[in-house]
Amino acid sequence: MSEIFIIAEAGVNHNGDIKLAKKLIDAAKNAGADAVKFQTFKAECLVSKVAQKADYQKQATKTGESQQEMLKKLELSFSDFKDIKNYCEEKEILFLSTPFDFDSIDFLESLGMPIYKVPSGEITNLPYLIKIASTGKPVIMSTGMSDLDEVGLAIKVLRDYGAGKITLLHCNTQYPTPFEDANLKAMLTLKERFGFAVGYSDHTLGVEVSLAAIALGAKVIEKHFTLDKSMEGPDHMASLDPQELKVMVTSIRNIEVALGDGIKRVSKSENPNKEVARKSIVAKRGIVKGEIFTEDNLTVKRPGNGISPVKWFEVLGTTAARDFSEDELIEL
Incomplete structure (x- = not known):
């Protein structure tokens, strides 16, 4: 990638409402992001009925419901995603969505998904990785909750089964990530160990860690954003608001230019x-x-x-x- 690729992560911050999803697309476009990314899943295929929510999800949502019940309310239909993709094309911003089950992979492939984003939770899911790799598309893979051996195995599976260009994102999956756990230098370790372009999927509060990642050589930045941090939902509180997203994108573009070509003149x-x-x-x-x-x-x-x-x-x-x-x- 010749430029830094900025993914505005809408995720499930649309709260299951396509109107909110379109407003998120507008905000991502206005901020200057390269892509706006959602999450495509069927709750019953993603989690079992007895799966519990993460602690951060419990704090941000009703504690009595299961993870499946929470996610069911955050689903968008395949028909909704067709509409969302068309809206992204109208707004001239790249539509991306992370699939979390086989049906969703097949659906997104039918939409012509240009790049697949593998989330941290699927890095040990070999059948999932094989399915993604078999599309032959480029893959951006988050590496939260993993060590180098697990990352190496996931890369081997992706390459063995035909994945296109691979980019690795350093990531910490706690929402929000404490600064002391961000460990940005691990991004450099990934680059040195595997030789791929690297980036950072940022769950810290604010924008400074993303900017530091750019200075260290990140080629991809992914950051959650929302229309309103006070909305009910698992990810709103740890997300940027539209103005903060715009500040982050502008700052990244400035840093991108400031990094220059390295020739002392x-x-x-x-x-x-x-x-x-x-x-x-x-x-x-x-x-x-x-x-x-x-x-x-x-x-x-x-x-x-x-x-x-x-x-x-x-x-x-x-x-x-x-x-x-x-x-x-x-x-x-």
Whole structure:
């Protein structure tokens, strides 16, 4: 990827309402994200009836319901997703969605999904990985809750079964992620160990960790966002609001430009400052024609449009060809 790919993660923050989903698309487009990503699943295929919610989900939602009951309320139909994809095309933002079951993979494939995002929870799900890989599409894989051996096995499965280009996202799946657990340097370990482009799926509060990931070389950033953090639902509280998302995207684009190409050179903007900020060899006092230049009658001062002091020892010992007044630029 020649540019940093920013995924605005809508996830399930539409609360099962396609109207809210479209508003999230509008917000992602307005922020300047490259893609807006949802989650496609059938609750009964994703979790069992007895599966409990994560602690963060319990804190953000009604504690009496099961995980399946919670997710059932957050489902969008396949028909809804067709509408959402069409709306994304109208708004000229890439539609992505993470599938969580085989039926959803088949459905998204029928929509022409260009890239598959593998979530952290599926990294040990070999049948799922085989199904994703068999599409031949590029894969962006989050690596939360995993170690290097598990990541390596998932990569082997993806490659063995025909996946396209693989990008690895460092990730911590706690919502929100404590700063001390972000461990951004692990992103560099993934790059060094496996040789793939890397990025960061950010569940920390705020935007600074995503920006730090860019400075460390992330090529993909994924960040949850919502229309309103106070809405009921598992992910709203740990998400950015639309204005924060826009700030993050703008900041990433600025950093992207600021990183440059790595070649140390005089930039176009600073070139005029060389004459102002650098120095030249000048007369420390009045000098008469024929006098020998020495450390007693020469000094170095701004501006830098005369003989550079880098030639100091070339000037010392030569003879003044004319008179020089104090502070006058020396000429040979």
